[in-house]
Structure formats: structure tokens, C-alpha cells
Amino acid sequence: MKKIIVIIILVSMLLTAILPIIANAQPEEAYLSSGLILRDLGVIKGNEEGYLMLGNTLRRQDMVVLISRLYNNELSARAYLVKPKFTDLTKSYSFYEPYIGWAVDKGLIEGMGDYTFGVNERVTVQQFMTVMLRALGYKEESQLWNTTPEIASKLGIMDNLNLKPTDHLTRGQMSVMMVNALNLTLKGSSLTLKEKLNLAI
Numbered sequence: 001m002k003k004i005i006v007i008i009i010l011v012s013m014l015l016t017a018i019l020p021i022i023a024n025a026q027p028e029e030a031y032l033s034s035g036l037i038l039r040d041l042g043v044i045k046g047n048e049e050g051y052l053m054l055g056n057t058l059r060r061q062d063m064v065v066l067i068s069r070l071y072n073n074e075l076s077a078r079a080y081l082v083k084p085k086f087t088d089l090t091k092s093y094s095f096y097e098p099y100i101g102w103a104v105d106k107g108l109i110e111g112m113g114d115y116t117f118g119v120n121e122r123v124t125v126q127q128f129m130t131v132m133l134r135a136l137g138y139k140e141e142s143q144l145w146n147t148t149p150e151i152a153s154k155l156g157i158m159d160n161l162n163l164k165p166t167d168h169l170t171r172g173q174m175s176v177m178m179v180n181a182l183n184l185t186l187k188g189s190s191l192t193l194k195e196k197l198n199l200a201i
Contacts, residue, residue, distance in 0.1 A: 031172025
């Protein structure tokens with residue numbers, strides 16, 4: 001009897017140790033599968049070793065480059081002539097100016113409300129929710145900052161994710177959100193975002 005009790009205790013201890021590992025592995029798999037989808041679409045590019053850097057946090061200016069690739073407009077965005085009027089876009093960030101100008105004119109990106117873009121700041125979950133809502137045609141809803149998380153969750157942008165709106169977004173988490181959005185129907189349309197952008201996933 002004592003042996004059975006000892007075995008039960010050992011098994012319960014083992015499960016206690018293993019279950020969190022299993023739970024944490026599931027999001028990692030979702031990050032990787034979504035990251036590979038975006039890599040095949042040319043949205044995410046890895047380093048020389050092919051590492052997609054999915055655990056790295058995303059910066060606001062890099063987010064804009066990824067969005068231009070999602071729209072298959074990187075060449076146009078890179079050569080965009082209308083420069084944005086954000087006070088924090090100094091010469092050291094001149095590479096990103098045309099991309100940001102393109103995204104602003106597309107209605108996908110806005111500044112921080114104080115005439116700055118927020119260059120080099122880490123993207124929050126809620127900021128990227130807002131961008132995805134705009135991409136899906138929910139531009140009016142994207143202006144309702146307090147309800148953005150609820151709207152994004154109801155639509156399915158946050159499926160397979162358990163994140164706070166204020167969390168800083170990794171490339172892997174961004175990948176899941178973006179792939180979720182691609183599979184969603186545009187506001188007032190029967191088309192999904194991937195169909196609008198003519199993407200085969």
C-alpha cells in the first residue's frame with residue numbers, strides 16, 4: 001500500500017513538472033507554424049542561418065516594413081516620395097521614412113498623438129491589434145482605443161494567443177496575429193484579407 005502511495009505521489013510530481021512545459025510548447029508551435037507561413041509569403045525573412053528570430057520583440061519601424069511585404073508593396077513603399085512629418089524620424093532612421101509615409105497614406109499606421117511615430121519603441125499587442133483592424137477595414141473601430149482588444153478578440157485576431165494588450169509583441173506572436181487576420185473576412189465584404197491581397201495560404 002505504501003508503495004502505491006509513493007508511486008502516486010511521484011507520478012503527480014512528474015505531471016506537475018511536465019504539464020507547464022507541454023502548455024508552453026503549444027504556443028511555440030503556433031509561432032513557428034505561423035512564422036513559416038509568413039516566411040513562405042516573403043513577409044518575414046530570417047538571418048543568414050535561416051533563423052526567423054520569432055522570440056525577438058518587434059520595433060515599430062520594422063513592423064511597417066513587414067506590413068509593406070504583406071501587401072506585396074515593399075518596393076513601392078521603399079521608394080515612396082511622400083515623407084511623414086513625425087518629429088522623431090531623425091536622419092539615422094531615414095531608411096524607414098518612405099515605408100512609414102506609405103503606411104500612413106494607406107491608413108494602416110498612425111503616430112503616437114504627439115507628432116511622433118514612436119520610432120524604435122517596442123510594439124504592444126494592442127498597437128498591432130489596431131493595425132490588423134485597419135487592414136480588415138475596421139478603421140472606425142480601430143479609433144476606439146478602449147474597446148480595441150475586445151473587438152480584435154471577437155473577430156478572431158487573438159485566436160491561439162493569451163496576451164495582455166500592454167504586452168510587448170514578439171515576432172512569433174505577431175505572426176500568429178497576422179495569419180489569424182489573413183483568414184478573417186473583411187468588413188462589409190465576403191472576401192478574406194488573404195483573398196483581397198491575393199495570398200495563397
